[in-house]
Amino acid sequence: MNYRRLIIGAHDVAMTAVALLVSFYLRWGSPEFWLRFDSILLVCAAAMPLALIAYYLFRLPRSPWRFVSIADLGRIAAAAAVPAVFLVVVDFLARGEVIVPRTVPVIYWLVQIALLAGPRVLYRSYRSRRRDRRALRGAYRIPVLIAGAGDEADQLIRRLRSDAVSSLDPVALLTVKPRYLGERIHGVPIMGRLTELEEVMRQLEIRRIKPRRLVILREVLEAGAGVDDLLGTARRLGLPTVRVSQSMTQIGQQGSPVKLAPVSIDDLLGRSAREMDLGPVRALVGGRSVAVTGAGGSIGSELCRQVAEMGPSRLMLLDHSELALWGIARELKSRDPEMDVVQHLGSVCDAADLGLAFSRFRPDIVFHAAALKHVDIVEAHPVAAAATNTLGTLEVARTAQAVGAACAVFISTDKAVDPVSVLGATKRAGELIFADADRRSRAAGQPTRFLNVRFGNVLGSSGSVIPLFTEQLKAGGPITVTHPDVERYFMTIQEAVRLVLMASADGIRSPDASPTFVLDMGQPIRIVDLARRMIRLAGLEPDIDVEIAFSGLRPGERLSEVLESEGEELRPTGIPGVRAAAPRAVDPAELDAGLARLRTAVAAHDGPAVLATLLTLVPEYRRGEGAADHEALPPAVAAGDRPAARLRIVGA
Incomplete structure (x- = not known):
């Protein structure tokens, strides 16, 4: 195990000891906690090796903190559940010799998740902010307004904030769903609905912010409703409209650039791109x-x-x-x-x-x-x-x-x-x-x-x-x-x-x-x-x-x-x-x-x-109105009537 993994492992073991002690303390309070301190230490000594094995099996020391994700939080919760289950088993087998109240495993599990996940999330946030400051240092960023406030917006904002090459700075969001109004995605406010583009631009102007682009995300293009009016309003305001190009599927990957392209008529069909197994x-x-x-x-x-x-x-x-x-x-x-x-x-x-x-x-x-x-x-x-x-x-x-x-x-x-x-x-x-x-x-x-x-x-x-x-x-x-x-x-x-x-x-x-x-x-x-x-x-x-x-x-x-x-x-x-x-x-x-x-x-x-x-x-063929005239065409045929002999449909 390398030096970094040793530090992570030591941190997790220390947090396990703290979580165990805190869970008993919260359950019994100060006098009872100190009175039973010896038996508590015995339980902790038995639980910590099991916790260490669980952390190894769930690969917690192998997950760099700067890349911690929802999947890592799920592994933390699963690993913390192993000692919690052990506490339940101890209480059942000891039959009163070592008392582990039923609420202690639940308290421990919650405290343990907080102590393991909290430092990881804080460290990632620190590294991200430091990276963002380096990327933005001395660079002019073009303010852009984003139409869309879903998962795609989340990915795009994260990529733009961490991309030293991109010159775009998201300043506000428009949403299709009114319930998102007033919320923020990575600090970027959702300021209005698609129909409120003009009002949002006015509010930004009061704050001395003037967006130079309107980036329309796929969720808005596929929704269809309101896109025409949004384009018309943007044109009237002199706001160029763009979309994220086909590399949109790559924006969540490290090192992949975000490319913008003009909105084309293909984008306005309101059709979702089908994923196909070729x-x-x-x-x-x-x-x-x-x-x-x-x-x-x-x-x-x-x-x-x-x-x-x-x-x-x-x-x-x-x-x-x-x-x-x-x-x-x-x-x-x-x-x-x-x-x-x-x-x-x-x-x-x-x-x-x-x-x-x-x-x-x-x-x-x-x-x-x-x-x-x-x-x-x-x-x-x-x-x-x-x-x-x-x-x-x-x-x-x-x-x-x-x-x-x-x-x-x-x-x-x-x-x-x-x-x-x-x-x-x-x-x-x-x-x-x-x-x-x-x-x-x-x-x-x-x-x-x-x-x-x-x-x-x-x-x-x-x-x-x-x-x-x-x-x-x-x-x-x-x-x-x-x-x-x-x-x-x-x-x-x-x-x-x-x-x-x-x-x-x-x-x-x-x-x-x-x-x-x-x-x-x-x-x-x-x-x-x-x-x-x-x-x-x-x-x-x-x-x-x-x-x-x-x-x-x-x-x-x-x-x-x-x-x-x-x-x-x-x-x-x-x-x-x-x-x-x-x-x-x-x-x-x-x-x-x-x-x-x-x-x-x-x-x-x-x-x-x-x-x-x-x-x-073709028995179902009916010549439409205005069909081209042909000199020798019999009048009945020209009018769309059927000749007596025609192809017979079997079973019709």
Whole structure:
């Protein structure tokens, strides 16, 4: 045992003797205590070796005082309980020869905890104050106001107070919960609620304190309510708003810096970041060859990034855009020059080329993210949409099975549920293709699993509202929203792809699992509210600095999306944020016949025939109001009526 541990051990033994004597003295008082002093010394002499053994077993001498924590206090309480129990046993066994009143063990336990823990806490406080004084000596600290008064605030204040590199000095706190008002966290007062920012700033100004930043913590961002008004008030007061960056999870660790970043629109979704065990994904991907179609797109490129981190043996990137393919390949190679990355410039619509690429690469896992996805463009080009989103999906399924892939995953969309657009209908047809392929594969005893993963909008994807609003803000406005009541589900690309990978791992290892997974997107968000938040993040005020204009719903759009159709039963899985849907079976012969008619219509570039065929392939498809007109489309079909022949749902 080193010198420091000897000192700690000596202190603890001395405090044990004091605690024992004090407990008897408090119980009997002065005359009786001195009268029984000899027997008390006998009890103390017997208890102290046992106490020393308990302290050693609970590693008290090995815990530096300057780092004492709640866990150490728990060990102190447990170690002090051992001599207390011994006193109870002595009283029981002595049968009156040595008297230990029943209250003495309780008094001893409490006094012992105070004598062991008190000096440790005082020493840590002294060391912390001395460290803080050294860190602050001769340095200018920027006063900051913190929005949030929970555990995260506690960690952040402790880190800022002890970080000699940081220039931030927390001066006050705002809270979501009114019951915390008037309290302090490490000496920093909780001065008001989120709605009282202006009043708190006025009170600080009276004290000659002027905060230069408003640090918004995760608990406030996830609460959602009041954040917009808080941003607006901060902007009006000229107070920049920031958040703790992703290193927030590191702020409790010694030596980890606190980094601040601007509040982004991702932070205002009101969604908690899900903690995920990626072990099953690593087991799925690690050491296997993986192919990603649409690898240069928003979802495809993020799939490539996350798959690359899981240790695949090879990664094939397939995309029809030369620039997009080059960009994601260069990024992956810059991250890991040793990674075996194969680029293939081609289209899923080209069956011969796709078959050649897959036969050479032999993928074990295929993520099919290639798609045409812009609602208005797809609505006006049903032939191209059917060729890529439906027939391209069919070719991917056939080719994956031909090369014996273990799993193929189709990335679908909420627009495929009871579709009112060409995009939704073509993606729903893709779901039917993969679900049918999975049933046939399992019936034939073949190894390939076919899985659908369906989710809503992702923030920041190409063509989504976030990049559009950003461009409009740079131009000075107006920001265009289709309708005041239009709302959508949103999720960050990173979270969506993580859940896709988790669902894929679950589907391939569970042979009886449903081939269709639906991601939990939380609550839908009104697009006009999203626009207002982006305007405030830019330091402007909606309808004052930047106008919001309503342009009307586009062809194929609806006010709100849903993630499951009526009668589609969703059940929970073992993955938080992922549910499974039992797909409705279709007649395989009728599906094959419908796809054959669709292939003929696409080959003839016959838009009306494509739409008519989609109406039979997807019985729930209803063409929305304002849908694009096509010259040869029969009036009944254009109005959304169903042709007489349509795909029969088995069991419906």
